[in-house]
Every structure is written in C-alpha cells, then in structure tokens.
Amino acid sequence: MAERCAVVGIGQTKHDVKRVDVSQAGLVREAAERALADAGCDWGDIDAVVVGKAPDMFEGVMMPELYLADALGATGKPMLRVHTAGSVGGSTAVVASSLIEAGIHERVLTVAYEKQSESNAMWALTISMPFSVAVVAGAGGYFAPLIRAYIARSGAPEDTGIRVALKDRLNALKNPYAHLKVPDVTFEQIASSPMLWDPIRYLETCPSSDGACAMVLSSEQAASGAEKPAWVHSTAMRSEPTQFAGRDQVNPHAGRVCAAELYKKAGITNPRQEIDCCEIYVPFSWFEPMWMENLGFAEEGQGWRMTYEGATAMDGDMPINCSGGVLSTNP
Numbered sequence: 001m002a003e004r005c006a007v008v009g010i011g012q013t014k015h016d017v018k019r020v021d022v023s024q025a026g027l028v029r030e031a032a033e034r035a036l037a038d039a040g041c042d043w044g045d046i047d048a049v050v051v052g053k054a055p056d057m058f059e060g061v062m063m064p065e066l067y068l069a070d071a072l073g074a075t076g077k078p079m080l081r082v083h084t085a086g087s088v089g090g091s092t093a094v095v096a097s098s099l100i101e102a103g104i105h106e107r108v109l110t111v112a113y114e115k116q117s118e119s120n121a122m123w124a125l126t127i128s129m130p131f132s133v134a135v136v137a138g139a140g141g142y143f144a145p146l147i148r149a150y151i152a153r154s155g156a157p158e159d160t161g162i163r164v165a166l167k168d169r170l171n172a173l174k175n176p177y178a179h180l181k182v183p184d185v186t187f188e189q190i191a192s193s194p195m196l197w198d199p200i201r202y203l204e205t206c207p208s209s210d211g212a213c214a215m216v217l218s219s220e221q222a223a224s225g226a227e228k229p230a231w232v233h234s235t236a237m238r239s240e241p242t243q244f245a246g247r248d249q250v251n252p253h254a255g256r257v258c259a260a261e262l263y264k265k266a267g268i269t270n271p272r273q274e275i276d277c278c279e280i281y282v283p284f285s286w287f288e289p290m291w292m293e294n295l296g297f298a299e300e301g302q303g304w305r306m307t308y309e310g311a312t313a314m315d316g317d318m319p320i321n322c323s324g325g326v327l328s329t330n331p
Contacts, residue, residue, distance in 0.1 A: 004220040005100040006229035009039025015179035015211030015329045018117040024064060025071035028113050031212035032072055035109065039216040039226070043073035046216070047105035052082045052092025052112030060119040072111060084239075086281055088112060089213070094235045096217050101232075106222040113212035114331035121208045137197070140205060140284060144197035147286040150250045151199070156289060156304035158199065162190045163307050164285035165204045165327060171314060172324025179209040179329040204285040204327075211331035234266035255294040263296070272297045277319040283326050288312060292320075 011034025013019070019027055028051070036042065049072050051065045061067075065081040072079075082092040089112045096110035121138075150156065169185045172178040182189070182203070193202040223229045238258035240247070247253075259271075268274045280295070282288045292303035297318060306312050312320040323329070 002101040003103045005097045005232040006218050006220065006223040006226065007215050007232065008218045008223050008226040008229050009035045009037070009041065009216035010214070011035035011038055012177055012213040013211050014177055015209045015331055017179065017207065017209065019115065019210035020117075024059065024061065024113070024115050024118070025068055027115055027210065028068055028111050028212045028214070029071045031113065031214040032109060032111055035111075035214035035216050039218075041107065041216055046073060046077070046107050046109045048078040048080070048099060048108050049074040050080045050082060050092055050096040050099070050108060050110040052088045052110070054083065054085060054088050054114055058114055058116050058119055058121055072109065078105075086283065090281075091237055093215065094237050096215070097232050097235055100217050100219050103219075106219045108217045109214065110217060111212060111214040112331075115210045116208040116331070117210050140197040140200050143284055143287075144200050146249050147199060147284065147290075150286065150290050153250060154289075154301040154304060157308070159187075159191070160289055160304045160307055161199065161204045161285035162187060162201070164282070164288045164312075165190050165201075167307075167313055168282070168285070168321050168325045168327040169203070171322055172328035175323050175328070177211075177329070178324045179211065179331075180207045180324075181328070200284050200286070206283045206326045206330040207328070209329050209331040211329065213331075234262050234268075236262040236265065250290060251294050251300060255291075256296070259295045271295070272318060275318070277322055279321055279323060279325065281326055282321060283330065285327060288320055 011031050013027060013030045022030060051068060053064060056062045056064065065079060069075055069079055080095060082088060082095050084091040092110055092112045096108045099105045099108050166185065166187050169182050172181050190201065190203040195201055196205060236258045238254040240252060240254035263271055280291050289303035289307055292298040292306050293300050298306055306318065310316045311318045314322055
C-alpha cells in the first residue's frame with residue numbers, strides 16, 4: 001500500500017517581468033528557503049530534491065539543474081529534473097509526491113521556476129527544426145487555430161475569452177505574488193487591446209515571468225509534528241503523441257483519461273459538485289472553457305456557459321484560477 005504524502009511547507013517568490021536582483025540560483029533558493037521555513041525544516045532534513053523547468057532555451061542555460069544543486073542543498077543527495085513543457089509545474093509535484101508515496105524518501109523538496117528575462121521565449125518557441133522553416137508564430141500562433149476550432153464546434157460567443165481574462169485579471173489584483181496587475185481593468189479595455197493572433201487579444205495572453213515556487217513534501221510519519229499538513233489524495237499524469245490520426249487538440253484524449261483516473265483514485269464521482277476550486281493551466285483566456293470540458297466539469301460544447309453564468313468567478317460554484325492564473329503569472 002502506498003505511503004501517504006503531505007504538503008507541510010510552501011513558499012514562492014514575487015513574480016515579475018525581470019528579477020534582476022537575483023540569479024537563477026538565488027531565485028530558486030528564495031522560494032526554497034520560504035518553503036523550509038513554513039515547514040519548520042532545515043536543509044539537512046531534506047532527503048531529495050526535484051526541480052521542474054520548462055525548455056532550457058527559455059533561459060539559455062542547458063541542464064540548469066546541475067549548477068542549481070548547491071543552491072538547493074542537493075549536494076550529495078538525489079536530485080531529479082522534470083520537463084514537460086507547459087505542464088511542468090504539475091508534473092514536478094507528481095514526481096516529487098511519488099517519491100514519498102513509494103516509500104523511497106521521508107521528505108522531498110520540490111521547486112519549479114523560470115527566469116524568462118534572461119533569454120527570449122518567442123525565439124525559443126520558434127527555432128527552425130531540421131528540414132523546415134521557422135514559423136515565428138510563438139505559442140499563440142499555434143493555439144489560435146485550436147481556439148477557432150472550439151468556437152466553431154461549441155458555438156461559444158466571441159467575447160467568452162474577454163470575460164475569462166477580466167475575471168483572472170481582477171483575481172490577480174488580490175494576489176500579492178502575481179506578476180501582471182492591471183488596476184481598474186475593464187471589459188472594454190480588454191476588448192480594445194490589440195489583436196495578436198485572431199481571436200486572441202493582447203490582454204487575453206499570459207506574460208513572460210521570472211519566479212519560483214517550492215513545496216516540502218513529507219511522509220505521514222515525518223509529518224506527525226506538522227501544524228496543518230495538506231494531504232495529497234490523488235495524482236495522475238497522461239501523455240499522447242504530438243501527431244496521430246484523429247488527434248483532438250481541442251479536447252485531448254489524454255486530458256480526459258487523466259482527469260477520469262484522478263477522480264477515480266480520489267473517490268470523486270461528481271467533480272463539479274465535490275471540488276471546491278481549481279488552478280489550471282490557461283495561457284490564453286479561451287482555454288478555460290475548453291479545459292472545463294476536458295476536465296469533466298462541463299459537457300462537451302458547454303464549457304463557455306460556465307464563464308457566462310459566473311460559475312468560474314471567485315464567488316461562483318466552481319472558482320477557477322483564484323490566484324489570477326497563468327494569465328497573470330507565467331513562470
């Protein structure tokens with residue numbers, strides 16, 4: 001039987017467009033020290049470290065985990081690096097918790113970060129692959145056609161993305177750690193912002209941020225003295241090939257299967273009723289209604305209605321991205 005895993009300490013940095021006051025090592029250590037302090041632990045109490053990091057070209061440092069080992073107290077200890085692109089934050093936590101649940105370690109420090117100001121994310125996303133021409137479209141250029149496909153499939157109103165962006169930007173104003181804050185933001189302001197990739201407007205996109213977040217995970221025995229441990233009830237991870245016949249990128253098969261497995265392991269039969277709130281990856285505002293369907297909170301083609309009904313707002317029955325989400329902070 002798997003060991004129980006608890007989150008006993010958390011810490012994050014202030015996220016910003018440029019954290020010129022710290023190096024990459026200083027950035028991750030800032031988050032780690034806060035997590036250790038929250039857990040009432042010291043570096044010597046940690047058995048292993050798991051680092052999450054998106055593509056190396058986002059900072060221009062290859063295999064940064066090697067030189068970050070000393071800053072994270074991992075010298076002479078097991079250290080793993082996780083990279084699953086945009087989902088790396090979640091998958092890093094899954095890998096770290098599995099080390100506790102498998103009974104391999106008693107306490108694990110896990111840190112995910114990015115310091116995009118030290119490179120060029122647009123360049124990193126559009127380099128020319130062998131025997132091909134660089135598209136120079138950025139992430140939005142790849143995702144915009146999927147959003148158009150969702151609109152055609154669901155009949156969602158054209159202002160759905162604006163409504164999501166407004167909600168997340170208002171939420172960010174309540175988060176002291178959020179990067180992008182737009183005081184007195186309005187629906188009209190978002191609607192009139194420049195169109196970057198139709199139908200994605202400037203204020204419907206995520207920023208490029210410098211920041212880090214850390215957690216201390218613990219076994220049940222090691223967590224006995226923790227004040228308020230948060231227990232991990234379920235984790236799941238699924239992948240699918242980037243290209244195969246019939247692949248649905250609007251409502252990915254891997255996402256549906258992953259969500260179903262997560263709920264099954266946690267004993268959840270009605271996710272919309274049993275889950276209080278969610279933080280999900282929404283790099284462009286339209287992905288909120290798309291993921292509402294993929295995660296089983298809404299029927300296919302009906303996710304946008306949750307936005308219109310106010311269900312995903314802070315005072316709705318299914319608050320989404322109360323922190324302001326990736327639209328406001330994107331490390």
